[in-house]
Amino acid sequence: MAARDLHGPDAPWGDFGVVGQRNRKVDGMDKATGCAIYADDIQLPGMLYAKTLRSPHAHALIRSIDTAKAEALPGVYAVLVGDELPIPYGVIPWTQDEHVLAVEKVRFIGDEVAAVAAVDEDTANAALELIEVEYKPLRAFFDAEEALSNPEPAIHTSKKDVGNLSKHVRLEFGEVDAAAQSADILIDEEYSFHSTTHAAIEPHCAVAQCSPDGKLTLWSSTQITHYVHRALSRVLELEPEKIRVIQPYLGGAFGGKSDPFSLEFIVSALARKTGRPVKLLWTREEVFYAHRGRHAMKMKYRTSAQADGRITSVDANILIDGGSYSSFGLVTTYYSGQLLTGPYDFPSYRFDSTRVFTNKPPCGPKRGHGSVQPRFAFESQLDEVATKLGIDPIEIRRKNFQGDFTKTVNAQRITSNGFLACLDSVERGSDWKNKHGQLPLGRGLGVAGSMYISGTNYPVYPNEMPQAGIQLQVDRSGIVTVFTGANDIGQGSNTMIATVVAEELGLDIRNIRVISADTDLCPVDLGAYSSRITFMVGNACIDAARKLRTQIVGAVASEWDVDARRVSMMGGKVFDLEDSQRVIPSRDAFQIAEAQLETLGATGSYNTPTLGGDYRGGTIGASPAYSFTAHVADVSVDTETGRITCNKVWIAHDCGRALNPMLVEGQMEGSAYMGVAEALMEDHHMNRFGLHAGPSLLDYRIPTSCDTPELESIIVESIDPEGPYGAKEAGEGPLHPAIPAIANAVYDAVGIRLRHLPFTPGKVLEALDAKC
Amino acid sequence: MRAYRLEVNGDKIEIAAPEHWTLLEVLRYKLGLTGTKQGCDKGDCGACTVLVDGEPELACLLLPGAVEGKKILTIEGLAPAHRCRGGEGADPIQESFDEAGALQCGFCQPGVMLSARALLNREPHPSCEQIADSLSGNLCRCTGYKQIYDAVEAAADKEAELKTQGAD
Ligand code: FES
Ligand code: FES
Numbered sequence: 001m002a003a004r005d006l007h008g009p010d011a012p013w014g015d016f017g018v019v020g021q022r023n024r025k026v027d028g029m030d031k032a033t034g035c036a037i038y039a040d041d042i043q044l045p046g047m048l049y050a051k052t053l054r055s056p057h058a059h060a061l062i063r064s065i066d067t068a069k070a071e072a073l074p075g076v077y078a079v080l081v082g083d084e085l086p087i088p089y090g091v092i093p094w095t096q097d098e099h100v101l102a103v104e105k106v107r108f109i110g111d112e113v114a115a116v117a118a119v120d121e122d123t124a125n126a127a128l129e130l131i132e133v134e135y136k137p138l139r140a141f142f143d144a145e146e147a148l149s150n151p152e153p154a155i156h157t158s159k160k161d162v163g164n165l166s167k168h169v170r171l172e173f174g175e176v177d178a179a180a181q182s183a184d185i186l187i188d189e190e191y192s193f194h195s196t197t198h199a200a201i202e203p204h205c206a207v208a209q210c211s212p213d214g215k216l217t218l219w220s221s222t223q224i225t226h227y228v229h230r231a232l233s234r235v236l237e238l239e240p241e242k243i244r245v246i247q248p249y250l251g252g253a254f255g256g257k258s259d260p261f262s263l264e265f266i267v268s269a270l271a272r273k274t275g276r277p278v279k280l281l282w283t284r285e286e287v288f289y290a291h292r293g294r295h296a297m298k299m300k301y302r303t304s305a306q307a308d309g310r311i312t313s314v315d316a317n318i319l320i321d322g323g324s325y326s327s328f329g330l331v332t333t334y335y336s337g338q339l340l341t342g343p344y345d346f347p348s349y350r351f352d353s354t355r356v357f358t359n360k361p362p363c364g365p366k367r368g369h370g371s372v373q374p375r376f377a378f379e380s381q382l383d384e385v386a387t388k389l390g391i392d393p394i395e396i397r398r399k400n401f402q403g404d405f406t407k408t409v410n411a412q413r414i415t416s417n418g419f420l421a422c423l424d425s426v427e428r429g430s431d432w433k434n435k436h437g438q439l440p441l442g443r444g445l446g447v448a449g450s451m452y453i454s455g456t457n458y459p460v461y462p463n464e465m466p467q468a469g470i471q472l473q474v475d476r477s478g479i480v481t482v483f484t485g486a487n488d489i490g491q492g493s494n495t496m497i498a499t500v501v502a503e504e505l506g507l508d509i510r511n512i513r514v515i516s517a518d519t520d521l522c523p524v525d526l527g528a529y530s531s532r533i534t535f536m537v538g539n540a541c542i543d544a545a546r547k548l549r550t551q552i553v554g555a556v557a558s559e560w561d562v563d564a565r566r567v568s569m570m571g572g573k574v575f576d577l578e579d580s581q582r583v584i585p586s587r588d589a590f591q592i593a594e595a596q597l598e599t600l601g602a603t604g605s606y607n608t609p610t611l612g613g614d615y616r617g618g619t620i621g622a623s624p625a626y627s628f629t630a631h632v633a634d635v636s637v638d639t640e641t642g643r644i645t646c647n648k649v650w651i652a653h654d655c656g657r658a659l660n661p662m663l664v665e666g667q668m669e670g671s672a673y674m675g676v677a678e679a680l681m682e683d684h685h686m687n688r689f690g691l692h693a694g695p696s697l698l699d700y701r702i703p704t705s706c707d708t709p710e711l712e713s714i715i716v717e718s719i720d721p722e723g724p725y726g727a728k729e730a731g732e733g734p735l736h737p738a739i740p741a742i743a744n745a746v747y748d749a750v751g752i753r754l755r756h757l758p759f760t761p762g763k764v765l766e767a768l769d770a771k772c
Numbered sequence: 773m774r775a776y777r778l779e780v781n782g783d784k785i786e787i788a789a790p791e792h793w794t795l796l797e798v799l800r801y802k803l804g805l806t807g808t809k810q811g812c813d814k815g816d817c818g819a820c821t822v823l824v825d826g827e828p829e830l831a832c833l834l835l836p837g838a839v840e841g842k843k844i845l846t847i848e849g850l851a852p853a854h855r856c857r858g859g860e861g862a863d864p865i866q867e868s869f870d871e872a873g874a875l876q877c878g879f880c881q882p883g884v885m886l887s888a889r890a891l892l893n894r895e896p897h898p899s900c901e902q903i904a905d906s907l908s909g910n911l912c913r914c915t916g917y918k919q920i921y922d923a924v925e926a927a928a929d930k931e932a933e934l935k936t937q938g939a940d
Binding site: 022024025027028029030031032033034035036037038040041043122198199200201202203249250251252253254283284489490491492662663665666669670671672673674696697698702704705706708711 | 790800801804805806807808809810811812813814816817819846847848850851862866867869870871872873874875876877878879880881882885903904905907908909910911912913914915916917918919920921
């Protein structure tokens with residue numbers, strides 16, 4: 001039974017004992033000492049090494065593939081080509097357009113064509129050189145507009161009727177045009193967001209082992225074990241019960257490890273073929289081509305408002321460059337419009353979003369999936385409205401605040417909403433009132449706000465089963481082990497889980513063990529995406545732990561012959577509330593309960609309430625709760641060189657209750673850092689041949705310690721009625737405002753509006769010239 | 773194949789590896805010291821940082837022959853070395869990184885912690901600028917560096933305190 005609504009946001013035993021503490025992470029010491037095993041750290045006896053051959057063409061038909069010479073090379077154990085695994089896959093069931101290795105055609109430079117397993121990487125690479133592929137190049141598209149206006153050649157031939165269109169969504173709420181016509185002010189501008197990528201420091205890696213009786217084990221650096229499990233079963237035509245997927249320690253993901261990836265199927269198929277374990281570790285360059293990063297978007301926004309600053313309508317037209325495959329693109333297209341409708345009240349709203357295929361690495365979900373780009377455009381535009389009306393930019397945001405426990409214009413339910421407190425915090429923190437508009441030329445402050453989902457209401461594949469499941473096991477030693485399908489990708493979900501279970505059972509957090517993301521051992525969880533784990537898995541933990549605690553409390557009460565309401569669990573002890581002499585260690589209580597009842601354990605789950613608008617697509621963007629953020633950025637603009645320096649960002653984020661403030665701050669800082677980087681440094685750019693302009697961690701410029709601004713996190717806790725103890729999310733929301741806050745700060749500093757990312761010195765100088 | 777005599781984490785080791793293998797490959801795939809990470813294999817990320825005679829070096833850019841006769845310290849050697857000096861728990865750097873929440877995914881952190889260790893060995897009371905400078909070769913994609921700075925400062929304080937205690 002689903003856990004939702006069964007438990008309020010209060011502490012289980014009066015006061016919180018573990019929640020709210022800055023506890024160390026449960027796996028911190030493993031990481032600190034180098035003991036933590038990541039995918040590439042796995043070495044199995046007799047292991048082979050795989051490599052893949054990639055297309056040098058951006059768009060071409062495959063005439064023939066000859067692998068004979070490669071197969072004959074000593075040390076080569078197997079070669080794999082696309083025809084051997086013809087079943088397509090893709091994370092969204094309705095748009096499965098990917099193959100493990102190319103079938104018939106290639107769609108971007110770097111598309112994989114053949115794979116080799118050999119005794120070592122050098123031999124595998126040598127074998128790739130011996131594979132002969134004959135291509136017939138086709139016209140390639142690197143520009144979304146061009147691809148859209150030319151249906152032929154279609155990048156996906158199965159979509160001939162729609163040319164290179166990947167997805168189109170148009171939704172309108174209220175009378176947008178009428179509102180615009182009668183408004184006092186109308187701002188109509190174009191914006192563009194470039195593509196950026198995740199660049200997690202750990203490259204993707206997968207290792208597979210296949211036993212002679214057909215049982216396959218895959219270790220993969222994935223953030224969604226469950227979907228990989230399902231995809232493997234389909235593509236390899238192997239019963240799911242024969243597959244075990246394990247996520248070892250993961251070295252960062254940010255959305256970049258959420259699709260099922262070719263390497264996972266390749267090692268599995270090669271392990272099956274050779275009967276030996278196979279590893280495939282992508283090079284850094286390959287990771288750049290695998291991409292799945294932020295979609296480039298061209299956005300037209302028209303916002304109308306009354307003279308007092310109240311927004312009356314927002315009209316958006318968005319062209320999304322999807323790259324060569326669908327990935328999560330269907331959702332991205334919806335998110336580009338659906339997630340903009342807070343923290344402000346829009347009386348009317350329309351968006352028209354079109355995703356197009358191009359011959360570039362496929363885009364996908366990156367931290368703040370689909371909503372970071374529109375947020376940049378809208379928050380920039382809102383600033384213009386404020387300037388034109390002579391209203392303070394923070395004030396205009398207050399004025400348009402939608403409130404809590406309300407509905408958005410697109411019929412999404414908003415529960416707790418701490419946005420006003422976020423605005424107050426960054427206003428105070430940055431000394432806004434004395435600084436905005438008052439700093440010397442070249443220095444400025446800018447503000448922006450945002451909202452984000454705490455999980456999506458509906459799973460990627462429709463089903464009635466829980467979104468999150470938890471299993472608890474109790475040991476006589478006093479330890480409780482939690483089994484969870486949730487993926488800890490560095491964000492600290494295992495620690496969150498231990499925090500909740502320790503709180504419920506009154507245990508020291510160090511006495512909780514967490515076993516996660518192993519499909520043989522753990523109940524299903526849908527994985528680390530859409531900021532869902534704290535909310536959903538946290539609730540499932542409470543559900544399970546309360547059942548267990550009822551058993552333990554009941555057993556101790558009957559042992560002591562007192563009413564169960566007198567028995568409490570706190571600080572590793574179980575005690576009688578009315579007799580301070582009667583206190584035993586939790587371990588003893590576990591043993592009493594085990595003796596009276598049976599082997600102890602409990603399960604728990606969480607499923608979402610029915611939410612969303614009553615229209616096609618109305619469930620996309622529905623979330624059981626939303627987080628809210630405000631940033632103020634302090635920038636300097638060098639008018640000689642055009643260089644922007646971000647000096648500091650104040651980040652106020654409403655995460656609901658902060659279960660571990662230290663972990664929340666880490667997410668806020670990491671998010672803001674990434675947003676600043678996207679505004680000023682990063683550019684996932686393909687040149688006119690479809691080649692990546694700089695597929696390395698040097699050329700793709702991510703900030704070093706010296707490039708990162710000072711970051712100040714201010715946690716705002718609006719206690720959510722449905723979150724675990726009132727918690728929401730912190731991993732993605734706090735990225736959004738960084739980019740428009742910088743754009744708005746640049747306006748405050750030098751009076752130019754930068755509408756096209758990234759904000760390079762060239763664009764700054766051009767805008768300064770145009771202004772003179 | 774070529775044979776090397778290396779001193780890793782205090783142990784003298786003889787090991788053979790293909791001639792073009794880097795120190796990083798030898799550490800990870802021959803010696804099983806997988807705490808040293810590979811993020812780019814070409815000198816851009818700093819994840820493979822090890823200490824060679826106390827100085828941070830990128831193992832992916834070093835051939836093992838270049839460090840024969842020198843003392844190599846990897847992340848696995850840090851806590852044991854601290855114990856050898858009579859310390860408790862792990863090295864103060866490791867403890868502080870854990871306490872400050874700096875270990876998000878942890879993949880960059882062996883390199884970051886060793887760079888920080890080298891800094892504190894050289895400069896027990898570093899300024900903020902010195903910390904940022906000495907970590908600028910170690911990319912971290914998770915933290916935004918703030919909790920890393922907090923950790924290094926806390927480690928410096930902790931070591932200063934240990935020294936005063938020792939002097940008492
Ligand atoms: S792996 Fe050596 S610097 Fe990146
Ligand atoms: S902690 Fe993940 S890269 Fe630094």
